[in-house]
Amino acid sequence: MRGALAPVVTPFRADHAVDLKNLERHCRWLIGKNCGLAVFGTNSEGNSLSVEEKIAALDHLVEAGLPPARMMPGTGHCALPDTIRLSKHAVGLGCGGVLMLPPFYYKGVSDDGLFDAVARVVDGVADERLRIYLYHIPPVAQVGFSVDLIGRLIRAHPRVVVGIKDSSGDFSHTRRLLAEFPGWGVFCGNELDLLEAMGEGAFGCISATCNVNAGNIAALAADWRSPEAAARQKAVNDVRRAIAAFPMIPALKAVAGRFYGDDGWRAVRPPLTALGRSAREKLFAALAGLDFSMQTPAAAEVAAA
Amino acid sequence: MRGALAPVVTPFRADHAVDLKNLERHCRWLIGKNCGLAVFGTNSEGNSLSVEEKIAALDHLVEAGLPPARMMPGTGHCALPDTIRLSKHAVGLGCGGVLMLPPFYYKGVSDDGLFDAVARVVDGVADERLRIYLYHIPPVAQVGFSVDLIGRLIRAHPRVVVGIKDSSGDFSHTRRLLAEFPGWGVFCGNELDLLEAMGEGAFGCISATCNVNAGNIAALAADWRSPEAAARQKAVNDVRRAIAAFPMIPALKAVAGRFYGDDGWRAVRPPLTALGRSAREKLFAALAGLDFSMQTPAAAEVAAA
Secondary structure, eight states, X not given: OOEEEEOOOOOBOTTSSBOHHHHHHHHHHHHHTTOEEXXXXXXXXXXXXXXXXXXXXXXXXXHTTOOGGGBOOBOOOSSHHHHHHHHHHHHXXXXXXXXXXXXXXXXXXXXXXXXXXXXXXXXXXXXXXXXXXXXXXXXXXSOOOOHHHHHHHHHHSTTTEEEEEEOSSOHHHHHHHHHHSTTSEEEESSSXXXXXXXXXXXXXXXXXXXXXHHHHHHHHHHTTTSTTHHHHHHHHHHHHHHHHTSOHHHHHHHHHHHHHTOGGGGOOOTTSOOOOHHHHHHHHHHHTTOOOTTSXXXXXXXXXX | OOEEEEOOOOOBOTTSSBOHHHHHHHHHHHHHTTOEEOTTSGGGTGGGSOHHHHHHHHHHHHHTTOOGGGBOOBOOOSSHHHHHHHHHHHHHHTOSOEEEOOOOSSOSOOHHHHHHHHHHHHHHHOOTTOOEXXXXXXXXXXXXXXXXXXXXXXXXXXXXXXXXXXXXXXXXXXXXXXXXXXXXXEEESSSTTHHHHHHTTOOEEEOTTHHHHHHHHHHHHHTTTSTTHHHHHHHHHHHHHHHHTSOHHHHHHHHHHHHHTOGGGGOOOTTSOOOOHHHHHHHHHHHXXXXXXXXXXXXXXXXXX
């Protein structure tokens, strides 16, 4: 897996269930923009979904013809039986990889304990097609993968532990991973330093804002050597910063709701809360005039195609 | 519910499954010491168990004749459908209450979002027998219930939101809850200040160390007005401090393993790691001479009875 992936935002129906039709539609749009599908990531509200909901959604997307090879579902739960069950299902569907949080309820756990957790998943899934991308996001999960632990995991499971999403929020940490593990699958957790990261060997980025700016970010990841890359980096960063001034998930859903012409998109699952009207208006004002992929309504985009 | 409850430590078999027989045996011992069963709490490794494992364990315990009215299973998951499903099952079995963590993956969430989460659970369980004890443990879950939010929840669900386990680790916070919500079900998260708390209206404590010191802590909670209470408080605190010098869950399991004469008890689920031999020896040395309920082997206790 290479390039840009979106932690696909998850739409909900009025009865609070996952809106599979709208999820499928959004995944099609992302794939059409050359953006991979990291469904059930943090920005997907993946941790607010049950294993059963995730299995049903994955099944739906694959049956709808979306390419499992471009999917990297989040499968890391607090309880290893859940992580194993969901990872096994994803592998069975042919998913290109799984994005795995460490067990994150217990804090201050040792590298040995996390090493054992990964080993249990590898043993439990028991399928040589399993490809794990470690999900390092200490600002949210609080539990992360140390550089030393990553090295141990790569040595113990060289064909399975194939990469990482670095959502440390610290680009110097991403650089350190790139230097320590050359040729290994390091993905940035956002696009802010993507150009520089690609130059140092990154495989791409898995970024929340891909949900609304998929085309531009995917193009930057693909054509990072082009003369336009520097200007494109600046443009995607302007969009990122405009959105990141608001709570990320509700903001992405507000933009998606406007794009698809469907207010139902705004719904988030508690403990999150949707953006109110005034915040939405401020967000849209901040985005006005910026070049991003959900700029025009979806209907106009279809008409133009 | 009143008195002392244990977040019952969960034994595992060699194949990593929950050891239902040993769990049942330990629950019988706790009930025999007048200690309630807060199964699936933090110290139960409750967050390392799947919903299916918890349902199977609850079913087993109730079928084995243990009293559901003395059970307060932990039912709070990151995903509300899981919380609802498990809480509904517990209510259906007649459990006296559920101990509910807030959804704890997303950090920095608002009181409004947590208020909505509880409302979703109340609506989803849709059973007037539901009794929720809020589980406030910010040192681990990172997400807690503010005093203001607790007040809002009590006013919105007066017959459902009936109490709290305060594992803030700060007795002044417990005191504040006792003062703000007189007559409401405040349980201390440990026994260190139990005597004082009972005098100020606490309902009891839900404490890890009940697993190995059930009789003494339950007696302190029941007879806190007795002349022996002060000496008993000092004695239980000495035991608590001796154990808390080690990682709590592995230490409790080491003591249980010695008590039941079964090394299998020592197993923990990753990301936790078991105590090594040297730590176990130090722990047993620290406990030597202290008065606690698992002092003698279980066999000797049975023989003496």
